Amino acid sequence: MNRKKVLISLFVCLFLFASFTNQAGAYQRFYYFGKLNGGVYARTWGITQKTYTLHGRTVNYYDRVLSAVSNWNGINPTSNSNVDVSLSYKSDYTSATLRFYVDAYGDNGWAASCDHYTSNGTYINPRSTSGNWDHAKLFLNAYYTNYSTYTSSMITAAAAHEIGHAFGFEDLYGSNDDKLMWWNGDTRTVCGITSDEVTGIRTIY
Amino acid sequence: MINKKSVILVSVMITLLFSVTGCSSSKNTAVPDNSGGAISLSKTEGFANVKELKERAEEIVRLKVLSTETVEYGEKLFTVSKAEILKVTKGKLVKGDVIKLTQTGAIVDGQDISVSGDPIYRTDDEMILFLKKCEVPYAEDTYRSLGIDDGRFDVKDSKVIARGMNYGNESKADKKKVKKSDSIDEMGSKDINRLGFTVEEFEEKIK
Secondary structure (H helix, E strand, O other): OOHHHHHHHHHHHHHHHHHHHHHHOOOOEOOOOOOEOOOOOOEEEEEOOOEEEEOOEEEEHHHHHHHHHHHHHOOOOOOOOOOOOOEEEOOOHHHOOEEEEEEOOOOOOEEEEEEEEOOOOOEEOOOOOOOOEOEEEEEEEHHHHOOOOOOHHHHHHHHHHHHHHHHOEOOEOOOOOOOOOEOEOOOOOOOOOOHHHHHHHHHHO | OOOHHHHHHHHHHHHHHHHHHHHHOOEOOOOOOOOOOOEEEEEOOOOOOHHHHHHHOOEEEEEEEEEEEEEEEOOEEEEEEEEEEEEEEEOOOOOOOEEEEEEEEEEEOOEEEEEOOEOOOOOOOEEEEEEEEEEEOOEEEEEEEOOOOOOEEEEEOOEEEEOOOOOOOOOHHHHHOOOOOOOOOOOOHHHHHHHOOEHHHHHHHOO
């Protein structure tokens, strides 16, 4: 086999490998590559109310969000990356970087949601506007999440998923139900960050 | 010795390789259009084809938006619109009824703050919606489209435009490259938008 054939064979293998690995698991960013101004280190989170009772169930949302935050806080510097996710609780949620709101917003078709804002309180649309945001409001819809079928793990995952949006991740579709950023909280098969989000956060920040 | 041809060949290969690895892992390749999207969320339901929508819809109607109102609840904005029923394909509503529709988001300072695929309705918008009655704390007797954008089909210049049903999986109809004359049941948004149904054709198909 001559050198040319060896090179072509090598290229075909690499091409197929690259294509396959991208399809299997690829975090997505918002179209305009927006992200949280000030980064992910030494930031704060707060919550409107710690517990919520509905449908005969009392859910401790503080604990659920704390669990999600702890999950993200597990991203620490390594020999290859200086990125350190560090979110601490702030009792005054109105001035926190990530502001969680818990309420029964009704049968609107969503269990959790995230809105992005600039420092002067105006919305940023990360899918149609270039620019970064300064804080995010993250909503947990107790109308759905207080049902007993919505387990504690699913609520933690919903909170962690919305934190992902606040950090600049887009939803995933296709065959990515084993990723935190999978679009549907009812069918997501993981309840915390995966290597995909870790890679993503180290790239974005 | 590496000759000139080998250098050129390796350069082309590396360029092609980077075009695969460099783009798809970090950038959403879908070019944004005027389809809302300021609000990110975890949906509670999704519909991949028309059959699923037909089975779950309480009402399937064509309607025209008469007015819209922004409502704030729990620091979140919603829009409640009034719409007149123009035609009923399924359900108990009748032509001429006026119903209330709810959406997550609002028009804020002229900016559409809405869920991706479900831009806020505007007065005179005409749509075919697969609806369910929904319980919300900020309005009574309201409906919403199934799967938020999945059950929404806008009418533009007498043509039907599917807004949702984009979950990254090819529909069965996609794979078969369906024709307009085929059943609409297995079709997703790509099929419907590619085939370009008129309102009359679409309403006949979803009966």
